[in-house]
Amino acid sequence: MRLILLGPPGAGKGTQAARLTEKFKIPQLSTGDMLRAAVKAGTPIGLQAKAVMDAGGLVSDEIVCGIISDRIEQADAKNGFILDGFPRTVAQAKALDELLAKKSMGLDAIVELKVDENALLARIEKRAAETLAAGGTVRADDNPEAFKVRLVSYREQTAPVSAYYASKGVLKTVDGMAPIDEVTKALDSVLG
Numbered sequence: 497m498r499l500i501l502l503g504p505p506g507a508g509k510g511t512q513a514a515r516l517t518e519k520f521k522i523p524q525l526s527t528g529d530m531l532r533a534a535v536k537a538g539t540p541i542g543l544q545a546k547a548v549m550d551a552g553g554l555v556s557d558e559i560v561c562g563i564i565s566d567r568i569e570q571a572d573a574k575n576g577f578i579l580d581g582f583p584r585t586v587a588q589a590k591a592l593d594e595l596l597a598k599k600s601m602g603l604d605a606i607v608e609l610k611v612d613e614n615a616l617l618a619r620i621e622k623r624a625a626e627t628l629a630a631g632g633t634v635r636a637d638d639n640p641e642a643f644k645v646r647l648v649s650y651r652e653q654t655a656p657v658s659a660y661y662a663s664k665g666v667l668k669t670v671d672g673m674a675p676i677d678e679v680t681k682a683l684d685s686v687l688g
Contacts, residue, residue, distance in 0.1 A: 497522055497576040502658055503609035504650045506616040507672045508679060513580040515680050522576040530563050531555060550636040552645030554584055561591050584654045605687055606661045609672030
């Protein structure tokens with residue numbers, strides 16, 4: 497199963513991807529997680545991406561596409577993968593189409609989690625509070641100011657990706673505002 501999960505920040509893509517990885521025994525490839533790992537490791541790409549991510553911006557297509565290309569060739573992605581947070585732009589979607597074609601791979605599904613943007617800020621604030629309560633550290637881009645920047649970036653750059661896939665007749669949608677278990681059931685239904 498090769499799957500893309502789309503939706504704005506806070507839509508629940510990571511939560512649902514984690515459940516799908518268990519079901520299909522495939523890795524969740526979150527560009528955000530991969531970039532944060534590079535930041536933590538202090539790699540050149542990580543250092544380059546850190547300032548952009550902390551400000552709520554998006555890293556360059558070249559960096560992200562390179563990370564994805566390398567990652568989908570690893571052994572644990574042989575039977576498929578879930579892309580969470582990629583592609584973020586129509587240019588990345590087209591680059592992904594080309595990348596997969598060169599590797600003789602295709603996508604099994606592209607699913608968008610539809611959400612109410614007005615409810616997302618409360619969701620982000622709750623996630624930050626839960627992280628703190630559990631003794632964790634809140635990501636620099638999970639504060640209300642950075643979230644608003646991320647949401648504007650999403651609307652301008654990433655929302656058109658859904659239209660791109662819809663125009664190709666391959667986009668499926670699920671109500672991301674439903675309770676988590678209901679979203680999971682809807683995804684199961686859409687994925688067959």
